[in-house]
Amino acid sequence: MSRRTALGFLVAGVVLLVLTATALNTAWRDDRTGTVAGGVTAAPAADPVIELIETSQERLTEVPGDWSAWAQLGSAYVEQARITADPTYYDKGEGALQESLALRPDDNDRALTGLGALANARHDFRRAADLAGRALELNPFGASAWGVLTDARHQLGDYAGATAALDRMLELQPGIASFTRASYNAELHGNRDDAAAALEQALAAARAPADEAFCRAYLGALAFSGGDLDGAERHFTAGLAEDPGEATLLLGQARVLAARGRDDAAVAAFRSVVAARPLPEHLVEFGEYLTALGREEEAQEQFALVETIRSLFEASGVQDHLGTALFAADHGDPATAVAAAEAEFAARQNIDAHDALGWALHSSGRDAEALEHARAATSLGGRNPLFLYHRGVIEAALGRTDQARATLTEALDTNPYFSPLHAPRAAQLLAHLGGRP
Structure with missing residues (x-):
């Protein structure tokens, strides 16, 4: 599994998915005829994001100064980057959103919200929170901006602030975007029943x-x-x-x-x-699965691609110190692991950053320092089995046998399949410590 909770890998794209769906239903239609501006009848498309991109581009060919069309095009590009794992769409998205702001520098909460979502996608969460705040100053009723702020606060470790922003989003626009965020927030705090109920509400809202x-x-x-x-x-x-x-x-x-x-x-x-969406975390997960199968040569082929892909994302403004830290810690490079984890922790102090720093410190033999972060990573109440595994290993290394047994048991009770590589290691260590077979 990913370093994040089971739902975290999807959250960043939710606001853009909903913005896209909304735009497709409302963009530039003549209320009397149901046609797109210019007289072209809107036809169903297999891919709504591509349709929005094409429709926005057509609109801008006719009316280059349409700031709203530029904002929608920019948001669609950012969503396309998420879907395709092609980071060059982030640059296109930024260009379109900045053009929208240039055309309408004041009272343009749409462009600010889109830029906030882009900042979240690039892992610049402080900037995302700032942009969402600016958008909300212009339009306090912008549900999408509240969603961007929710995501940014979660990633910055401001969980009370994230819950407050989410509550406001739910009031303004109960639907897929807000219900999925509500589920993620509930799961983070260990409320799995509430998380499931929120997702069922989201499914019921799907059209x-x-x-x-x-x-x-x-x-x-x-x-x-x-x-x-x-x-x-x-x-x-x-x-x-x-x-x-x-x-x-x-x-x-x-x-x-x-x-x-x-x-x-x-x-x-x-x-x-990995063919459809070659993200670094997908390549790492596939490689680790191949390692677990004993297919080391094939695993190394996947690992060899990780830095290349990560470099492409960095060139488009995406930083992934967290992924770098965990990969290095798991693959025998403690110096790189600690440096990357400390860089991430300097930028944000959420549970993911605590877990990565704790695991990196453990890889370099600094278990007393690591334990503080491993405990913080599991302090919200959510039962992330990978975080629990990391904490259990650190406790065992410090001779805290009873604690390690309890923590590793909790990890495996939560999900005995949490990782094809690490779950067997958790079971082996637990048995070594005198836990269940």
């Missing part, structure tokens, strides 16, 4: 196949994070029926197949994921 698939990905991830393979498989299968080839659903399916020991099918599914 388009892509929206249903989106909600199914969340529901499957939540089920898998609790070790419910049957429930996870049901949701991933239903989601793929609505949106075949969607990478997040394929990733969930690959995890279920791996947990069931269906190795050939799991490898094929992981290959589909």
Whole structure:
């Protein structure tokens, strides 16, 4: 599993998905005729984000000074970057959003909200919070801006502030974007029943196949994070029926197949994921699964791509110190791990940063310092099995045997399949410490 909670990998894109769906239903239509400006009848499209990009571009060909069209085009580009894992769309998105601001420097909360979502995508969470705040000063009723602020505050470790922003978003626009955020927030605090209920509300609100698939990905991830393979498989299968080839659903399916020991099918599914969305975390996860299978040469092929892909993202303004730290800590480079984790922690102090710094310090033999961060990473109440595994290893290294046994047991009770590489190690260490077989 990813370093994040089971739902965290999806949150950044939610606001843009909803902005896209809204724009497709409202952009530049003549209320009397139902046509797009210019007289062209709007036709259904297989890909709503591509349709929005094309429709926005057509509008700007006719009216280059339409600041609203530039804002919508920029937001669509940022969403396309998430979908395709092509970071060059971030640069295109920034250009379009800045053009919108240049055309309308005042009273342009749409562009500020889009730039805030872009900043979140680039992991510049303080800037995202600032931009969302500026947008809300102009339009306190902008639900999407409240969503951007919610995401930024979660990533900065301001959990009370995130909950407050989320509550306001829910008041203004109860729907897929707000319900999925509510689920994530509940899961972070260990309220799995509330998390599931929020996702069911999101699913009930879905009207388009892509929206249903989106909600199914969340529901499957939540089920898998609790070790419910049957429930996870049901949701991933239903989601793929609505949106075949969607990478997040394929990733969930690959995890279920791996947990069931269906190795050939799991490898094929992981290959589909990294082909469709070659994110560094996907390459690392696939490589670690291959390592667990003893296919080290193939694993190294995946790992060799990680830095290349990460460099492409960095060139488009995306920083991933967290991923660098965890990969280095797991693969024998403690100096790089500590440097990257400290850089991340200097920028934000949320549970992910605490976990990464604790694990990096452990990799360099600094377990007394590591334990403080490992405890902070598990302090919210959420039961992230990877975080618990990290803490249990650190406790064991410090000779805190009783604590380590309890922590490792909790990790495996939460999800015995949390990682094909680390879950077996957790079980082996627990047995070594005199825990259950």
